[in-house]
Amino acid sequence: MTVAVVGAGLAGLSAAWELTRAGADAVVLEAERRAGGVVLTEQRDGFIVEGGPDGFLTAEPDIQELAREIGIGDRLVGQVARGSTMWTGRTLEPIAEGKAAELLGIQSTAPLQAGFTSFAAGMQEIVDALVARLGPRVRTTQGVSGMAPAPRGWRLSLTGSSSLEAQAVVLAVPAWIAARLLVGVGVPGARALEDVVYHPSITVSLAYRVDQVPAKLEGTGFVAASDASGAVGACTYAWRKYSKRAPDGFALLRAFVTAVDEDPGAIAHNELTAILGLAGPPLWTRAFHWWRGLPRYHGGHAQRVAAVRERLTRLAPLAIAGAGFDGAGVSACVKSGGEAARVILNRLGR
Ligand SMILES: Cc1cc2nc3c(=O)[nH]c(=O)nc-3n(C[C@H](O)[C@H](O)[C@H](O)COP(=O)(O)OP(=O)(O)OC[C@H]3O[C@@H](n4cnc5c(N)ncnc54)[C@H](O)[C@@H]3O)c2cc1C
Structure with missing residues (x-):
């Protein structure tokens, strides 16, 4: 059965990649028309124009390991x-x-x-490579407006009043959106995620x-x-x-x-x-x-996130990932997505 990843930013795409690699049937539901979230590069008249992040610290390994795994290690460029x-x-x-x-x-x-490292044609390269590897598993214009427990996992309400049943869910959306979805299923302490x-x-x-x-x-x-x-x-x-x-x-x-x-x-x-x-x-x-x-996080952020994660262990498999929880940098988001996938795989006994 399906694992639904909500949000196709770097955290969601990394989670979906990790799930797929482990043989799980992942589907990524993205509200916008494009994947990548705040990672956005435009090519214009021979210029490479970054809208969001333009690189990451060379000392941060996770995004570089992912790049090598998906076959674009040779596209990494140092400053x-x-x-x-x-x-x-x-x-x-x-x-x-x-x-x-x-x-x-x-x-x-x-x-x-x-120093810093990026990709030769801009940060969008890693998004494009992940989307190419994941193929039709990435579904754009499929925003999740609500979720509810279902007999075998979760039932997600999607844009356009359709729905999807999934055995497990990774919420890789900004903190205020995750908070709203988690409050909807009665997770105590979830509203505190809006503090980000x-x-x-x-x-x-x-x-x-x-x-x-x-x-x-x-x-x-x-x-x-x-x-x-x-x-x-x-x-x-x-x-x-x-x-x-x-x-x-x-x-x-x-x-x-x-x-x-x-x-x-x-x-x-x-x-x-x-x-x-x-x-x-x-x-x-x-x-x-x-x-x-x-x-930006307020004091006590890590404890609030840990408390919410502890509560999630009592529900059907559900995990949170991304910049709202585990660090804003792109490499931290890759790591966070991968870890959320492994939490789900563990819960599914894989
Ligand atoms: C201007 C700017 C510059 C930055 N510069 C750097 C930098 O140089 N280096 C660095 O390391 N980091 C940088 N960052 C930070 C980093 O880019 C982000 O923190 C990171 O990319 C966020 O990834 P994410 O997957 O957690 O979230 P996002 O990229 O926000 O992805 C979340 C996705 O969820 C989707 N979504 C939202 N609601 C729903 C819903 N209900 N249903 C379905 N999908 C939904 C969104 O459309 C989005 O695609 C920068 C950020 C910004 C904004």
Whole structure:
């Protein structure tokens, strides 16, 4: 019988892969028209444009092991330029790599010295490879609106008033959605998962000719000091961080912009012109709005998640996975998905 994985972000796809590898019959139910969740890469005029994550710490093994397992290990690429700077509001000053991660709120226990890694054609590569391996098991525009116990597991209500029976379920959706589904089946303490706060952000990619950008830019980008006024909180020199992110003779910047009312592309260009000394307008800009972007946990988060997981052991096989629970980084999400799959396989005696 079927194991339903709800959510086709990296956590859900990793869970489905692990289940499939073990011989279980997995089906992934995704609300949106595409798989990948916040992992989203666009190819445009020879540029590789990341909407969400652009890489992960090289010291984090899980996503790299998965990449090798699904046959795209040779697509892993290390960062080229190194080092970061801080925009103080007046100048750009070199800072330690760890300091930049700290200012950006990257929470990881992995060491930072080895730098960052990505995929040659962007982060979407791992999503596409997983979707190709999973084939028709991944069903898009199939959102789960509710769940209820069934004689042999669970009954999921799907978009369009259809339903699906599954022996086991992995919820790989953001914490507030998992909370709602778990409250619906009476899991004590589940509402506390809504405590996870997802911060809104906008990523803006801006394309220039390389002669519009000062040649002496240092490192892979800058982070703005918390007291530097402005909407741009950080900027990655994307075409210098990883190779082949822009065609020869062109440059690609990516800014993290706080929620703004006006055109984020224009705001980013104006602020970056003042900070970096850009010459002339961008060839184009592309903004991605993440109304609920990176999750942050409050104190006691791990205990609340552990308490919910303990409660799940008393129900038909049901597990939770993803950035809302076990760490926001892409590698942590791969690990979390794999672990949820193994919990389910254990419960099914496989
Ligand atoms: C702008 C940005 C930049 C980032 N940069 C980095 C980075 O550089 N490095 C790094 O390691 N991490 C980064 N992260 C974090 C990381 O990308 C995410 O935490 C991770 O990809 C989340 O994966 P997930 O599978 O847990 O969730 P998601 O990607 O959110 O996937 C959840 C999926 O569930 C689906 N869903 C929701 N509700 C339902 C429903 N009811 N039924 C069915 N499906 C549903 C959603 O549509 C979505 O596809 C970044 C995140 C953002 C937003």
